Amino acid sequence: MAKDVTRRDFLKTAGVTAGVAVAAGYSPFSYAANSKVRVGKIGTGAQGAFRHLRAIDQTEDMEVTAVCDVYEPHLRRAQQTVGGEDVPAYYDYREMLDNEDLDAVVISTPQDAHYAPTMDALDAGKYVFCEKTLTFDIEESRRIVEKCHETGLFCQTGHQRRYNPEYLKAVWLAREDISVGRINYMSAHWHQNPRDGWRRPIDPNYEPNEQERQFWTDLNQHLNWRLFRDRSGGLMTEFATHQVDIWNWFLGTMPRRVWGSGGTDYWRDERDITDNVALTYEYEVRPGDPGFVAVEPRIEQQDFVQLQRPYKVRANYSALNANAHGGYQEFIHGDLGTFELSEAGCYTMGERDTRDLGEAQERDQQEMTAEELADAITEGETQGLPPEAYSEKFRLRVEHPYAGADHYQFTAMAKCIKEGGKPYSNEMVGHLATVTSLCGLEAIREEKVVDIDPALYTFDFDTPDPYQYEDWPYAEET
Numbered sequence: 001m002a003k004d005v006t007r008r009d010f011l012k013t014a015g016v017t018a019g020v021a022v023a024a025g026y027s028p029f030s031y032a033a034n035s036k037v038r039v040g041k042i043g044t045g046a047q048g049a050f051r052h053l054r055a056i057d058q059t060e061d062m063e064v065t066a067v068c069d070v071y072e073p074h075l076r077r078a079q080q081t082v083g084g085e086d087v088p089a090y091y092d093y094r095e096m097l098d099n100e101d102l103d104a105v106v107i108s109t110p111q112d113a114h115y116a117p118t119m120d121a122l123d124a125g126k127y128v129f130c131e132k133t134l135t136f137d138i139e140e141s142r143r144i145v146e147k148c149h150e151t152g153l154f155c156q157t158g159h160q161r162r163y164n165p166e167y168l169k170a171v172w173l174a175r176e177d178i179s180v181g182r183i184n185y186m187s188a189h190w191h192q193n194p195r196d197g198w199r200r201p202i203d204p205n206y207e208p209n210e211q212e213r214q215f216w217t218d219l220n221q222h223l224n225w226r227l228f229r230d231r232s233g234g235l236m237t238e239f240a241t242h243q244v245d246i247w248n249w250f251l252g253t254m255p256r257r258v259w260g261s262g263g264t265d266y267w268r269d270e271r272d273i274t275d276n277v278a279l280t281y282e283y284e285v286r287p288g289d290p291g292f293v294a295v296e297p298r299i300e301q302q303d304f305v306q307l308q309r310p311y312k313v314r315a316n317y318s319a320l321n322a323n324a325h326g327g328y329q330e331f332i333h334g335d336l337g338t339f340e341l342s343e344a345g346c347y348t349m350g351e352r353d354t355r356d357l358g359e360a361q362e363r364d365q366q367e368m369t370a371e372e373l374a375d376a377i378t379e380g381e382t383q384g385l386p387p388e389a390y391s392e393k394f395r396l397r398v399e400h401p402y403a404g405a406d407h408y409q410f411t412a413m414a415k416c417i418k419e420g421g422k423p424y425s426n427e428m429v430g431h432l433a434t435v436t437s438l439c440g441l442e443a444i445r446e447e448k449v450v451d452i453d454p455a456l457y458t459f460d461f462d463t464p465d466p467y468q469y470e471d472w473p474y475a476e477e478t
Contacts, residue, residue: 036063037414040102040126042093042117043109044069044078045223046200047131052106053081055406061414066100068093070215071222072208091211093117097124103417106410107131108158110225111232115140118155122147127417129410131158132245133237133437134430138456141434148427149461156413156423157430159245160405163412165398166346167246170332170339171469173396174250175290179348180334182293183285186247186315187331190239193324197267200224227271233441234273235262235319239328241437244281246330246341247315248432252290252467254457255281255315258440259449266322275321279440286310290467295335317440340393343405347393428466432457 039056041064056062064082068090069075079089090096097105097120104127107117115135121128122144134157135141148155161167173179200223208216216222225231226238248254260279267275285292287308294308332339340347409425416423435456443450 035418036061037103037417038063038065038101040064040066040068040093040096040100040105041078041082042068042096042105042107043113043131044074045071045108047108049074049078049081051406052108052410053078055404055410056106057082058407059410059414061418062410064106066090066096066102068096070212072212091215094120097121097126102126104128104413111136111237112225112230115144118144119147122151122153122155125151125153127153127413128155129158129413130155130430132430132433133233133241134427134434136231136233136237136438138435138438141431142456142459145427145431145459145463149459149463154416154422154464155427155430156409156416157425157427157433158409159242159425159429159433160409161242161246161341161343162249162425162429163408164343164346164405165408166396167341168469169396169398170341170346170348171249173348174332174334174339175469178293179337180332180339181336181351182295182311183250183291183313183332183334184311185333186250186313187317187333188240188243188246188315188329189318189320189326190235190243190328191318191320191324191326192328193320193322197269198226198321227269227273229272232273233437235275235277235321236437236441236444239319240277240279240317240440241433243317243328243330244315244436244440245429245433246332247281247283248436249429249467249469250291250332251283251285251313252292253283253285254432254454255283255436255439255452257282257449257451258436258443260317260440260443261447262444274444277317277319277440277444279317279443281315281317281436281440283313283315284310285313293334346396348396349393422464424468426464426466428457428463432466 039062041053041056044053044067053064056064064087066088067075067078067082069078070091075089075091079085079087088096088100090099093105096102105117105121106129107114107121108131109117111133114130114133115137118128118130118135134144134155144155174183202220202223206219208219221228221231226234232238244255258279258281260277262274262277262279264271264273264275287294287310297304297307327344328342330339330341332341335351337348337350340349409423412423415421435452439450439452439456
């Protein structure tokens with residue numbers, strides 16, 4: 001290698017970002033500069049009311065003009081939240097699609113009730129935001145991707161970390177600055193210890209009205225759907241799907257296999273989902289994958305050509321429902337550093353760089369301020385830093401008021417609808433996370449190693465890029 005080629009230049013050129021071509025979409029709507037995207041809200045329970053409705057209310061270019069739910073208390077609460085009795089309220093989302101002049105729908109129903117309203121809304125010419133997990137069945141998830149291709153519309157999925165500025169900065173640093181070097185291990189956990197065991201309170205005296213009885217008869221089964229395996233994947237589809245999506249995003253590829261176990265070992269009630277899981281996913285990163293990073297030999301016994309061949313990355317995951325230590329976090333481990341990520345804050349730590357880079361110069365640490373030291377770690381410039389620098393965590397600073405990822409994801413959705421384009425968390429992001437989490441669920445339930453067949457997420461048409469990160473709005477502040 002020529003001496004005037006820096007290590008970072010070498011790594012960046014070797015790790016070429018390979019994106020899938022974005023499917024060409026169209027917008028059937030025309031907007032005045034000050035008009036708002038009209039949204040129908042389907043599902044107004046805890047997630048739909050407390051997070052989505054408030055975030056949409058904070059979104060300048062979006063407004064909820066109709067609400068829909070099959071449980072009367074949730075429906076009326078949502079109606080009052082968005083404007084009172086003047087806002088149309090429906091039990092049947094199909095009537096809402098037929099009767100209301102909507103641009104988009106936002107769906108936060110139970111997981112087994114994502115597919116039908118998503119497909120019907122796309123057929124009705126509406127853009128869709130659907131909470132994760134996209135569907136409870138891989139084939140149904142595939143059909144949503146196909147329907148988006150047929151209609152030219154999109155289905156944005158609720159992986160809100162894709163819009164968190166600190167996560168975006170971490171991905172940008174991993175790809176553009178190679179700041180953590182070659183990723184060689186990942187881990188994540190979601191630990192909680194809910195006093196009520198993940199159970200929602202039920203009014204034993206509640207009597208459903210005639211319209212509610214068309215959709216459900218057992219209030220406990222309806223409100224506590226997360227506890228039953230025919231309606232939910234439990235920890236794997238409630239929590240893991242968020243975090244395996246982060247792994248897929250950073251590596252720019254899908255895992256090849258997964259194995260693990262789980263059980264109902266603490267909350268022994270009528271639930272038939274697991275209350276603890278532990279899994280290992282195995283990725284193979286190849287040249288051309290967005291997350292591939294080439295490396296130089298660290299010792300003379302290493303062969304340069306062999307080092308640039310495909311390599312495996314293993315990722316361990318755990319989720320608990322009876323211990324909250326650690327909360328929820330994702331860790332991305334590279335040979336130059338580590339990202340520690342969560343919605344509470346994203347951090348980076350350096351690794352002592354023991355490579356002999358020849359031209360690297362030792363820094364005069366007496367002249368480095370704390371801010372300069374943080375910048376050096378953040379940018380992966382670890383050569384010559386003092387030992388204590390490698391164990392200290394530095395926040396991924398983003399000079400922008402953080403309004404919350406929900407606000408960012410709905411702002412992005414409105415922008416994509418009004419101006420055209422595909423959201424970061426597009427239908428392929430949702431589909432890949434669905435495949436990853438449901439294969440993990442299969443490994444637990446069947447107690448076997450599950451090979452993740454690329455045919456599950458391969459299509460015979462161009463699909464939107466599920467690994468995009470560039471042109472994020474704060475890149476110039478890095």
